[in-house]
Amino acid sequence: MRGPRRDQRHGGRDGGTVSSAGSPGDPGVSRERIARLLGRGAARAKTDSGPRAQSIPATESQPGTHTSGDPVDLEESVGPAGDYLARCTEFERDTLHGSWRLGEVDGLDPGAFALLCGDASLADLDPERAVYLDTETTGLSGGAGTWVFMVGLGWFEGGAFKVWQGFLGGPEQEAALLAEVARRIADAQAVVSFFGKSFDRHRLEDKMRIVGVDSPFEGLPHLDLYHPMRRVNGGQFENDRLQTLERGLLGLEREQDLPGSMAPEAWFDYLAERPHRLEGVFHHNLLDVLSLVTLTAHLGFTLAEQRPGAGKGGEALAGCPARRAWAVGRALWTSGQRAEALEWMGRGLDRLGEGGEECRDWQWLLAESLRLEGRVDAARAALAALTRGKAARDGLALLAHEALAKLHEHALGDPDGAAEWTREAIALRVGLTPRASGVPTPGDLEHRLERLTLKAAAAREEVARRQQQSTEHVQ
Structure with a gap:
């Protein structure tokens, strides 16, 4: 027109x-x-x-009335x-x-x-x-x-x-x-x-x-x-x-x-x-x-x-406290304020409580954020929580197994622990239709286990060699 x-x-x-x-x-x-x-x-x-x-x-x-x-x-x-x-x-x-x-x-x-x-x-x-x-x-x-x-x-x-x-x-x-x-x-x-x-x-x-x-x-x-x-x-x-x-x-x-x-x-x-x-x-x-x-x-x-109120502590805002805390945490993470972000995200997850897909989604994101920040012990605990319980047969549980394997291999220097988490991932992967994206395929996991097995064996041989050298030096 x-x-x-x-x-x-x-x-x-x-x-x-x-x-x-x-x-x-x-x-x-x-x-x-x-x-x-x-x-x-x-x-x-x-x-x-x-x-x-x-x-x-x-x-x-009334709204329907014409004038x-x-x-x-x-x-x-x-x-x-x-x-x-x-x-x-x-x-x-x-x-x-x-x-x-x-x-x-x-x-x-x-x-x-x-x-x-x-x-x-x-x-x-x-x-x-x-x-x-x-x-x-x-x-x-x-x-x-x-x-x-x-x-x-x-x-x-x-x-x-x-x-x-x-x-x-x-x-x-x-x-x-x-x-x-x-x-x-x-x-x-x-x-x-x-x-x-x-x-x-x-x-x-x-x-x-x-x-x-x-x-x-x-x-x-x-x-x-x-x-x-x-x-x-x-x-x-x-x-x-x-x-x-x-x-x-x-x-x-x-x-x-x-x-x-x-x-x-x-x-x-x-x-x-x-x-x-x-x-x-x-x-x-x-x-x-x-x-x-x-x-x-x-x-x-x-x-x-x-909000400001008559009471000493003011008046709580209407809305879901868990979602609010999680949103603030994610926004802080995006802005680079990661330490404060993790506090807010943890607060949101605590408020949300256990159970349900959303809770597991939040647990995964928090665990990954902790890992990226180098907080190994906290990340390992958060990831391990995703591998336990009745819901721990989904794509997020599989991702958590894989992340724990990587954590043990690279952050903790424990190829045997990494291999064990990978074996559990292979067992979990059988017959699983993951809802999460980016989950490893059976071939990926088998290849990882083969590599870790060799790496663990090499590490054990190296430990044995050093012990032998130490013994010979004492004699």
Whole structure:
């Protein structure tokens, strides 16, 4: 789908002719509707004293209910590229979103962001100087055929958290809206989103490129919560979606929330002057932005493993302590902080308890990490644990036998011990269909045993020779 002509994008209410009906293929809107919408916004701008602090609002109607006319509380502003529309809402810092207050970002450790994202630029991220970004679009693909019709931006200012929701009332406003979005993002120290590095950023940059607006993202630290949240909580819940994490980590159950998949239909209905569900879209976008704040707080206390509370020790973070500790350990290992990594990994394994495939996977990774660090005794104990018990007839047990053979041969200088572990591996390998990758074949093991047998025999002959020489010297 081709976008509107450049004279239409910059013409505002005086631009070129625009069709009076909208559809997914033709998001047109009448000039009279634009004028009426802008006029209403201007009138409210004169009478309103500004956004008021309030608790998180619910929609005035059920998500499935259609309303007619323009969204409420839209205000018109004029930027360098023309008129744009937005709704502004303000919240006090102690406003609850689920079981977390918005202001709980205060005191978090941004080092957790850098560690869990593998991005050093996030080490100094100040959540109170960041902008929290969420968009609503007409599709998942990029280019001129996809419209970004709502952009939610949140930030802390003074003693409040403010949410600005830019709204595309018609194609004529696209350049002005995107220019204002770019300006607001560029004024921030960092960007926070959920899957925004892969989606929101690119959809905005695609449209900005088309209308001649410079991208504000270049060089700006970007905390995409999706990836570290998945790293810390992956496998804990049924999926890694934003609303799933809200329920599991923030204690938030959305009420009267319009699914994001219905947002495009609501916008197209509005453009065509049909009854629409845009109020539900505004509410959905608002909740998304607020969740970015509280999930940032949750992630920022990962290393402390507790949030500030009234008690002496604070309050334990929601989530699985075992998975959290393991994720921190693996992230530390990747970053080269291996001693601390092993402590966290061991902590995670202790918390997970025994039994199950996941436990054995973790045991194997910890054992290999210990071996790589040269902690021979600890590695040998961890590997030996994988060879015992009812579960010790799987691919990991076979890998552990092989690793123990290598450990005895190279680190301990014990070819006889290495040969014994290899014999046990050969016996285990018979009839085994390993689930682990990289397990040795029967031929590999037989070759290893043959070599070790010769090596052990040679070592025994050498010992006997030296003993003989020592005896002759004494005589």
